[in-house]
Amino acid sequence: MRIGIIICGRYQDCGGGKCFRALRERLGSFARYPKDEPLEVVGYSTCGGCPGGNVEYLPAEFQKNGCQAVHLATGLVVGYPPCPNIRNFKSFIEGHYGLPVVVGTHPIPMKYMETHRQLPFWKDARMQELADDLLSDAPDVMEAYN
Numbered sequence: 512m513r514i515g516i517i518i519c520g521r522y523q524d525c526g527g528g529k530c531f532r533a534l535r536e537r538l539g540s541f542a543r544y545p546k547d548e549p550l551e552v553v554g555y556s557t558c559g560g561c562p563g564g565n566v567e568y569l570p571a572e573f574q575k576n577g578c579q580a581v582h583l584a585t586g587l588v589v590g591y592p593p594c595p596n597i598r599n600f601k602s603f604i605e606g607h608y609g610l611p612v613v614v615g616t617h618p619i620p621m622k623y624m625e626t627h628r629q630l631p632f633w634k635d636a637r638m639q640e641l642a643d644d645l646l647s648d649a650p651d652v653m654e655a656y657n
């Protein structure tokens with residue numbers, strides 16, 4: 512499987528540690544891929560900063576490297592506030608490029624989970640529909656990604 516990862520421009524200096532760890536451990540949104548099958552990252556970049564202009568072009572570059580699915584990084588979900596454009600990005604990439612979009616990469620760190628439980632953002636954005644994989648991870652997995 513070949514994937515491209517788009518991270519939130521607010522975290523543009525992120526070294527990708529949690530994403531690549533989860534990819535190796537097949538946790539979070541990577542749990543959908545069998546551990547015994549190769550999983551290759553063929554592209555990794557930011558949305559370009561609000562409102563996410565890079566999303567228009569990145570998938571074309573990913574596809575040149577054989578991308579089969581795009582992951583919107585967990586940072587888009589856990590930020591304060593979460594990215595307001597997740598649904599638009601998903602619709603555009605799936606509609607225009609024909610690439611499936613998965614919302615999430617690494618498991619949600621428990622400290623973000625606890626804070627978001629007290630905030631209205633996820634409820635207002637119907638995040639459970641968008642990122643069910645992530646929000647359903649076991650507590651010990653979330654703790655391990657704190």
Ligand code: SF4
Pocket residue numbers: 518519520521558559560561562563587593594595596
């Ligand atoms: S909040 Fe959304 S549009 Fe803004 S920088 Fe992050 S991913 Fe990009």
